[in-house]
Amino acid sequence: MTSILSTTSSLRIGGLASGIDTDSIIKELMKAQRIPLDRLNQDKQILLWQQEDYRAIYDSLRAFRDKVFNMKLQATYQARKASSSNEAAVSASANSNAVPGMYTLTVKQLATGVSKGSQAALPEETEGGLTKTLKAQFNLSYDNLTFTLEGANGKKDFSFNTNTANIYTVAAEINAANLGITASYDATLNRFFLTTTSTGTAAKIKVTNDVHYFLSGDKDANGGVGDPALESGNNTLKLLLKGDGTAYTGQDAEFDFGDATGLKSATNTITINGITLTLKQGGGASATITVFNDTDAVFNAIKDFVSAYNEIIDKINGKLTEPRYRDYLPLTDEQREQLSDEQEKKWEEKARSGLLRGDSLLESVVSRIRATMSAIVPGLAARYDTLADVGITTLSYEERGKLYIDEAKLKEALQKDPDGVMNLFTRSSENYAEKGIAMRLYDDVNSAMALISARAGTSSSYSTADNSAIGRQIAAMNERISTLEERLQQMEDRYWRQFTAMEQAIQQMNAQSAWLAQQLGMGQGR
Template identity: 35%
Template sequence: MGIRISGMASGMDTEKIIKDLMKAQREPVNRLQRSKYTVEWKRDAYREMNTLLADLQNSMKNLRLSSSFNKKVATSENDSIASARVVGSPALSSYTVEVINPAVAAKPATASFTSTLPNTTTKIDEEFRITLKKDSSAEATVIDVKSEDTIESIINKINSSNAGIKASYFNDQFVLTSDDGSDFSIGTTAPEGNKLGIEAVDVEKKGGTLASFMINGVLYKSDTNTFTFDGIEISLKQSNEGAPITIHTKTDVDSIFNTVKDFVDKYNAVIETINKKISEPKYKGYQPLLDEEKEALNDKTAEKMENMARSGILLRDPILTSGLTELRRALSTPLQVDGVNKAFDTLSEIGIGGPPNGKYAYQENGKLYIDETKLREAIRNNGDDVMKLFTNYSSEKTDLGKKYQESGLAERLYGELNKIMDKVTKEAGSSGTIYDDSSLGKKLKQTDEDIQRWEDRLKIIENRYWKQFTAMEKAMSKAQSQGSWFAQMLGQQ
């Protein structure tokens, strides 16, 4: 860089002069930097819109499934006899249930012995062996009881072993229970009348009884009182032999209505946000602030000016504008396929339409409104038609126009959202990706390269200014030295 002399001879503030000169030279860089900020803002705004669209698409997954519209609820005429709830897809609208006898659960193999020890921490003062065996083929587990053992330590020895038998103690009763309910045997070398009260014994589980019941006149048995029959979980409570009750199934109107309403609410929120973004005003005269400009302003003013500069970054954006048009078309085009009920081939016919007629209806920009009574009635009385309207799948491969007409509204909308997001991704890329091949990504890369070239050029220009001013200072310093010498010589004459 060389030696820089700043105003030693001239008395000028060379550094400030050069800085001012460089401000004019930096203007092309400043324009590039402002352009970079604008592109980054546009990229980020696009990505925010894509996040909203992806969120809407994810919320629509259930709306494309027929199972979301086949939901039913079950009600029993008498819950004290048998209760019911839907866990699958019942085929019938009613089922008669007659409980001959409920199931009685088998009791696990358990042995109880009365201890004479005052508490669980008193030493037993006896030595003997307890042998535990689950079945004839299993290896026996031996528990050695020492005189210093207590009920507490004996329980710990048994429970930490691999015998498959658990010990407990309550109200002077020392209890051994099979952990899986199966039979087991107890052997012991303890003398009769030992303080633990244990003795050799074969322990058997007490068998229960199967539930016996009739559904729609057919006899069934079950080892439990709760079981699933044709998509309905039925719980038997008590016998009603000779007096069958009926379990009714019907469309779960509330669940289906809420599924549709959640979609409409989400759709409205997303298109409202996007509509605001593409109609946001653009303020002329406001441009991105450079770092030094921000530092010269207080935070509140800088934030306000930057928000004004950001406003309208996606004003009338063609991708989003045309995308919203396609979303509205997907929802308003009638479903046209063999077997469709013409009375339920559009959203408006099931109670979902545009805003009520009025002075400001045009400002809603595609927002959907629900006529709750009409929608609930359609779900209740024409559930299959409502399901087809949303979920119908077209197998058409070549004729895309026909495929569009035959596809349910949720299918269409899902596909249109894919198209919009693909266009936005192509334009602005995706956050988190290592390589950004989008249009704006390439533009940012080119701008960075241009800025770097200009920065290199500005260093050369700045060095040239310094060389020129340094040369001037040296020349003036030399002239001043010569002038002083001449003045000195004239003074001596």
């Protein structure tokens, strides 16, 4: 007799013979066995959350390090401003290399490029909503159009089929050649334009091999070349261009800067000794350029730095003092099924709170950074050797290192002795204890990042293996979880085999009982 159970045991349908809810019994048996696995997964999740918290602080420190780096640079404290007495003629700005003082400037001529446009309206380029071909628009008698165009970047031979190409095709191909010449067609004005992309004597437009005088003009009755007003249709685009190889070039700017006369530039924007000048008017226009220290820029840089410092300190202190709710462990899959999304979210917030509370590594990071911000920088000639001297101080111990700025005192220090303030931050030395505040703090932040990376790794790491301390813990835990899951699967399979054997035995007994009853019934019938 074939057992019904044997044909369905692979599907794990229990209780067919006994009526017992085998599945529920085995689930309850396994629930107790899975408690160690659930605990392992919870411990792993706590480690993953700790790793995320560490890495978030690492990323914040990296962003803060960029701010500190700027404060290491002397250029940050040497910000300059420039003003012009005649903005209509020239505007000015200055970088940190500019020397404060007053300078005279006279602009003899501006730098220009070359621009050639149709001297009269061209025939309409569209008809019935469609763009005409070159032949249709200009009533050309030839099929092939060729010419050579040369600009500052080189030259190119162009060829167009007048039966298929149109005026926009011509403009597009000239632009694609990257000759230093821009071509365009204004459909509103019905005019074609060629313009150099740069200024100065190197900028040029030169036309040759224009046998059909498409861009250029032929000689007129007066011996001139390229004047459409004197031509009778021999310059298709009506541009004032000669086709005999004449190069139309721009001009350089010419100016005097103090005693340096006869200076030239291919552009109207020039930088001289850290002063950037934008020339706007030629013809001998003059201006006085004044360069002075930009104390507002330096003040704002220091203010932004202090703000960034307070943010990073607040973030780390927040993790160090965050409350820990030890009764809220990470949820198991079974527990998640019993909670709503909102309940799950609130539970998780409690579960991952305070995982770095009192963390010794972060405590050491904060302590070192705070010590640096209150340290004395020895060996400075100026009166400023601490941040407090320039108005940057803490107020109360309970605020755990937060800094405040006495803005009036800081501005006064920047005005009286800008170099002294600069040296307070940027003093360089082989000896850590003799470095400026920013130089020392940069080292501190790098050390902190290295410690956190060793503990938890970084989210930006390109390595597939996480060799951090927490990474190794998680890897070891994954192996334990895998081993335990395999053991639990074997245990569950064993339970199913045992219950299956019981079901088979009961089924066999039921079959025998039914046979006996059948035999007894047959005997009574006789």
